[in-house]
Amino acid sequence: MFFVETIEIEGLGNRHYLAGGARAAVAVDPPRDIDQVIAAAARRGVRITHVVETHVHNDYVTGGLELARVTGAVYLVPAAAQVSFAREPVRDGDVIEVDAGLTLRALATPGHTPHHTAYVLQESGRPVAAFTGGSLLIGTVGRPDLVEPRLTEQLARAQHASAHRLAAELPDDASVLPTHGFGSFCSSGQAEGDASTIGREKTVNAALSQDVDAFVTGLLAGLEDVPAYYAHMGPANAAGPDPVDLTAPARADAEEIAARLAAGEWVVDLRSRVAYAQGHVAGSFNFEADGKIATYLAWMIPWGKPVTLLAETPRQLAEAQRELVRVGIDRPAAAATGGPADWLRPGEAPASFRRAVFADLAAELDGKPDGASARTVVLDVRRDSERAGGYIEGSVHIPVHLLHQRIDEVPAGTVWVHCAGGMRAGIAASLLDAAGRDVIAVDDGFDRAVDAGLTVTRPRFGRASGAA
Template sequence: MNRRLFIHRSAILLTLASAGQRVSSFGNTAKNVAGYSIKQFEDEGLAHFSYAILADRKIVLVDPARDPRPYYAYAKEQGAKIVAVVETHPHADFVSSHLEIHRDQDATIYVSKLVRAAYPHQTFDSGNTLKISDRVVLQAINTPGHSPDSISVLLNVDGRDAAIFSGDALLIGGVGRPDLREYSGEQATQREKLAHQLYHTVQDVYAKLADEVVLYPAHGAGSLCGNALKGAKQSTIGAERTQNFAFQRQSEEAFVRQILNDQPAIPAYFPYNVEVNRKGAAPLLTSLAAIPLIGAAEVAVSPAALVDTRSAAAFRQSHFPGAINIPERNKSESWIGTLIEPKGSFYLLVDTKEQGRLQLEKIAKIGYEQFVKAVVLFGDFVAQQSEDFDQAAFDRSPQEYFIVDVRTTEEAKEAPVFKGAHNIPLAELKQHISELPLDKTIVVHCASGYRSAIASSLIHESVPKAHVWDVGEHIKAYKSAVN
């Protein structure tokens, strides 16, 4: 079998929906008045927003995603040329296509000198401007805090501040996390320093903008780069002044304490993505086309990990021993990046060839395609079977089982389901598996059955002798009974 995945350059004009991004248009009124428009591209899985600023048939992209095809399609549709890419910082939660766009479109990349970028670029810091047309100018502003090298991009039209692209520094209802970029061994000191910088960025930059300035962040609700964000896709400085805690009157120390409190675990892939973005990623389709497609019988015995993206039900029926089940769904690429270290190699197990292509495109968003040894068509291959959850036995004496709740700490506190359950958030489970007892059946649950499927396979992968039951979708009945 051992054939190459069917991913070719002829696929470059795939629809935007198939490329995994939704497109929203903003600034149509402004276009009629001032000769410019802003188009927002959304990746729901990563809660990522990127932008195309169009003026005078020239396009400047801000924080583009890994797949450049939607931007190329938009430029063609508008009869415009992509002339520049602005990166607000080296992103931790996704890989950007800035280098590929530079090579394909001869577009200049603009980024802060503090990034120490290894790709061809033009430095873009406070005092620097980028003129798109006689009426539309972009101005760089250093806005450290989420990272030391963050910039925001202020859109000026006819001498008036119209919009600001804030990257991860200012988000809707909150601010970016200051704990993701550690350059020294003193991690607590570094994140506290960035938190103080973020306070001054809010007070000295964003708070001084006019209320009507439109806010376009790089992320929305659900992003791992922020916490407790609003679900809106755009805002204004005026709205943030009233609803965003960062603008409220408080001391610098109180602000720092609040944004450093209860931050979730940092996914394993974040530091890796920062470095990939600092160097520039390989062309997407070329990288994907190099990955072979094989059958389950061809999987070689090796130290490579096994990431099974089939449904939890299919996994329970038959799976390779030691495989980790991360079923395909929205945000599954984040879980792969959280639980699989960016090193070594792994097999990616799927049901169909098409699912293999889609899965590769998803993990390529975080630069993980280079770790895929092969995509494996599992088919009807007969392997190991998992024991189903024995609900009757559990209900007779739940106190005899070691119950693990893998929801977040906040979820577990707000809506407990089983008395005496041990809360270990899924993102932190790998660090605590050795603490689990082997003399009891371990019963794992979450809110819907998705995270518990991942968790139970993760425990089996680390401790094959452990006796584990996944409550799965049965949890819905238990939650209803509690409520």
């Protein structure tokens, strides 16, 4: 009897797998903090004999090389992947014995990358699941635009062909087990559901229900900005990542925090956006530990700039540190725990700004037909695709991942900043506050904007007004 254990990295929107039988197991696309995989194997009482990569990843630093070294497992990487370390090259059709009666069959599935390879888990020769990495996802496929812009359309067509190959060669009841697609920006769309099979994908996945031209047109039209840190992930994985160091960073006192801010370094407050708005170190930025800290901090920070972390507790600090090593932010320059009273020098007062909901914004804009004025600025920091579904009339649009570079474009006045739910508005508000702007963070769901009385323009469907 086989097992498949899922290791979910919610912040990055990825899943990693340990699959095996009674004695041995294979790790698929392991995260950089390999202790989770080792612990899962220990609980099962199995030895990790193989570590496999579906592709050279663009969205996180792999733990594959280190896991193979620590466990003595064979490290399997697609033969066409250009890497600088010793590994066992895998080619289309290769079969790897995992345990008695349990094998993996390599299936070339180019599209997400040119060398992408899926692995079909077979029990007594019958396919029971497919580890599809960044090829066939749940309800969508992996992005084809992360390798080389000139290859994007070619890879999109390859994605279509790869999806059809998987559908043709696997039974309808075979489980689809992708690495990406649960919030990862490696996905070309939102996952539809939490689990799937080949049979289900035939009914819901555009790659399997549309002809290649219609599929490619729709896929390319829906691609959004690529997180900036992705440019560093592929090279790090191809070179062979260093082992993880999760020891506690050096502790910073109030004087050192002030000195690092004065030097232009990033000081990141990990507390909730509510606590941060109530009081924080002036000049610090707020990336909530409970949000997508790895994605947004890595996306926005100038690569290689020292970062100091401020956390409520040692546990919050340790968890954030673990999140950040997954995207190559290895060692914080320093850290501190507690609250503003512990992080400010004697005589310094914490900075703060207001929080509001969309009803407060509606009251502020009441009687202003253009939705804003020289005194009141509405700043939308959602992504382009979100704004395409509707936006507050008169609002300024700068996606949060671009705000640090374009903060001078925000018009003069009090800035009411919003996103879809509040987290990104909190990040943006901290950037604006650090820049000396008068800011109010709208901590509310955008679906409440119309009910609050705001005029929302919907480009695809016309205009909807909350003032019925």
